Amino acid sequence: MALPKISVAIAGGGIGGLSLAAGLQNCPHLDVQVYEGTKIYKDVGGGLAIHPNGIRAMELVGENVKRAFFDSAELSAKDEDVELTTDVVVGQGKNTHEMLASLGAAKGRKTVARADLLNGLAKIVQKDRLHFGKRLARIEEKQNGKVALHFEDGSQASVDCLIGADGIHSKTRSYLLGENHPATASKDQGWILFRRLVPMEEARKSLDEKLLTKVPIYCGLGSAINCMPVHGGRTYQITVTAVKAAAWNETDDNENLVVREDFYKDWIPEVQAIVELLNKDPGEPWVIADHDRAPYYHRGNVVMIGDAAHSITPFAGNGASQAFEDASTMLTLLKEVKSVWQIPKAFEAFDAIRRPRSQKVVELSRMFGRLYAFMEEGVGDDLDKIRKKMREAAAIMNDADLQEQNKEAVRYFTWLLSAEG
Ligand SMILES: Cc1cc2nc3c(=O)[nH]c(=O)nc-3n(C[C@H](O)[C@H](O)[C@H](O)COP(=O)(O)OP(=O)(O)OC[C@H]3O[C@@H](n4cnc5c(N)ncnc54)[C@H](O)[C@@H]3O)c2cc1C
Numbered sequence: 001m002a003l004p005k006i007s008v009a010i011a012g013g014g015i016g017g018l019s020l021a022a023g024l025q026n027c028p029h030l031d032v033q034v035y036e037g038t039k040i041y042k043d044v045g046g047g048l049a050i051h052p053n054g055i056r057a058m059e060l061v062g063e064n065v066k067r068a069f070f071d072s073a074e075l076s077a078k079d080e081d082v083e084l085t086t087d088v089v090v091g092q093g094k095n096t097h098e099m100l101a102s103l104g105a106a107k108g109r110k111t112v113a114r115a116d117l118l119n120g121l122a123k124i125v126q127k128d129r130l131h132f133g134k135r136l137a138r139i140e141e142k143q144n145g146k147v148a149l150h151f152e153d154g155s156q157a158s159v160d161c162l163i164g165a166d167g168i169h170s171k172t173r174s175y176l177l178g179e180n181h182p183a184t185a186s187k188d189q190g191w192i193l194f195r196r197l198v199p200m201e202e203a204r205k206s207l208d209e210k211l212l213t214k215v216p217i218y219c220g221l222g223s224a225i226n227c228m229p230v231h232g233g234r235t236y237q238i239t240v241t242a243v244k245a246a247a248w249n250e251t252d253d254n255e256n257l258v259v260r261e262d263f264y265k266d267w268i269p270e271v272q273a274i275v276e277l278l279n280k281d282p283g284e285p286w287v288i289a290d291h292d293r294a295p296y297y298h299r300g301n302v303v304m305i306g307d308a309a310h311s312i313t314p315f316a317g318n319g320a321s322q323a324f325e326d327a328s329t330m331l332t333l334l335k336e337v338k339s340v341w342q343i344p345k346a347f348e349a350f351d352a353i354r355r356p357r358s359q360k361v362v363e364l365s366r367m368f369g370r371l372y373a374f375m376e377e378g379v380g381d382d383l384d385k386i387r388k389k390m391r392e393a394a395a396i397m398n399d400a401d402l403q404e405q406n407k408e409a410v411r412y413f414t415w416l417l418s419a420e421g
């Protein structure tokens with residue numbers, strides 16, 4: 001007689017949740033269901049640049065995940081041989097136009113609009129496994145070992161385990177750590193972010209054509225500006241991040257707020273043109289936040305992955321890649337699980353292997369913000385020191401051996417099982 005399948009609920013059909021589901025649905029011993037709070041994906045947070053570690057992690061989850069990414073990505077999207085790098089350029093101060101770094105050079109590196117990527121990933125998850133409009137409201141662990149999920153619409157599900165992939169304001173995180181834990185809520189990092197999606201035709205009128213196919217980051221005291229083509233080159237995304245006090249008047253309310261153009265008056269002309277274009281329709285600014293270190297990512301049969309576990313500021317452009325790495329390691333571990341009682345051990349192994357690395361990337365991303373804004377202590381606008389720090393940090397993020405990471409997770413899982421007796 002065939003053993004009953006282990007039921008796995010994923011709360012949150014974002015980048016981490018969908019890619020994990022795409023892998024888990026092929027495991028005959030598992031029954032995976034994804035519960036996504038929204039009814040339709042929107043371009044919240046805009047375009048993403050995916051770094052080499054993210055692309056390698058996708059490959060480890062499955063060729064279909066990588067294909068979904070390439071099919072929704074930008075520029076020569078179908079051509080994996082085209083390289084796209086983020087050129088970090090000095091936009092203000094004594095070394096203007098100097099190249100600081102060329103980040104993330106990798107075959108197949110692309111930018112992608114968030115909603116395009118999510119829709120692409122959703123297509124490869126079997127339809128009957130993906131439930132939209134199911135926002136997790138409450139989690140309850142039952143004495144019989146089951147996890148009860150209560151959704152905002154009043155419906156419920158009972159499963160063997162829950163993987164919370166529900167983003168920065170995760171219900172799973174506040175359940176696991178407790179609502180009052182200092183690391184539960186996201187933490188304001190003292191920056192604001194303005195973003196505008198400019199129709200390419202309009203961008204062409206103000207900006208040099210050469211700029212429109214690139215992904216530059218301009219650095220200067222107190223601010224960093226990033227641009228990228230999205231939506232198959234039909235839209236040009238402008239993102240201006242600035243240290244709060246520098247870029248706006250603290251007494252302003254959020255309505256009708258624009259980036260202070262006078263703040264950029266000593267920046268290079270192309271940055272001034274970008275800021276001017278942004279200010280034609282700057283939208284609501286965002287506060288840039290991330291998570292302080294969670295002391296653990298799992299308890300019993302409940303675990304968190306992706307931004308729920310380790311939300312990362314956008315400066316290093318590696319949050320989505322970390323979510324792909326989580327999916328890859330979790331998939332590898334759950335393939336090994338033979339019975340429900342082994343699930344907490346698999347989650348413990350996930351925690352042991354993925355928590356140190358993902359939390360390191362949170363710290364590195366904060367540092368990237370300070371480096372871009374010439375605010376890293378002992379570094380300032382010293383370009384050689386900035387380059388060295390960036391090189392070291394990029395190597396940690398991009399050059400990790402992800403196959404070895406997964407093997408290490410399985411070794412640890414096996415050891416935990418043997419220690420159990
Ligand atoms: C402005 C900005 C720029 C960024 N740029 C980059 C970049 O260039 N490169 C990069 O790698 N990363 C970037 N990131 C980070 C990246 O977006 C995240 O790290 C990544 O989206 C994390 O994926 P995730 O699946 O964990 O979470 P999310 O993508 O946030 O997905 C969480 C999902 O859970 C759903 N959800 C939330 N609550 C519930 C609930 N209670 N019940 C059910 N569903 C729920 C949400 O609707 C969402 O679909 C950027 C982030 C920001 C804010």
